[in-house]
Amino acid sequence: MENKKGNKKAVIGVAALAAAVVVFAVIFLVFRPKPVEGSKSVTIEVVNQSSETESYPLKTDAEFLRQAMEEAEGLTFSGAESEYGMMVDTVNGVKADYTADGAYWAFFVNGEYCNYGIEEQPVLDGDVFSIVYTAAQ
Known part of the structure; x- marks a missing residue:
């Protein structure tokens, strides 16, 4: 029983970390410096x-x-x-x-x-x- 709770916490932790990475990636893509083409x-x-x-x-x-x-x-x-x-x-x-x-x-x-x-x-x-x-x- 104790092992299942530990595994569940690990899975939740990994999922939360993955979600945070995705959120930060989206924020970077939206707010990164945007170059302007042309002279x-x-x-x-x-x-x-x-x-x-x-x-x-x-x-x-x-x-x-x-x-x-x-x-x-x-x-x-x-x-x-x-x-x-x-x-x-x-x-x-x-x-x-x-x-x-x-x-x-x-x-x-x-x-x-x-x-x-x-x-x-x-x-x-x-x-x-x-x-x-x-x-x-």
Whole structure:
């Protein structure tokens, strides 16, 4: 009798977990960033550790920020690839090393922190992206 109750609880637990996974998958599909196809005019600004700004205006068909960054003439960047996309640590030859001094590159779109990584941040016509060297406080 005790074993049947244990099995029933296990089945209910697995069913609840499966239902939760389905709910979160549906929520992600509904609310995920949606790219816009077609030509767009955007600007990418890089603010270095000396607060000097370099601007890269471009016309692009890119749907996501990384594609636009790759198209921006003169802009260079690199970082570590992960399952979540690229973690940018170097922009225009300037490395931000969080483990050494707490510095990192912050990404903004139209003055607000980007909600997604560069792989999934949508590019919309008129967007101004800022990549800002940010030192530890």
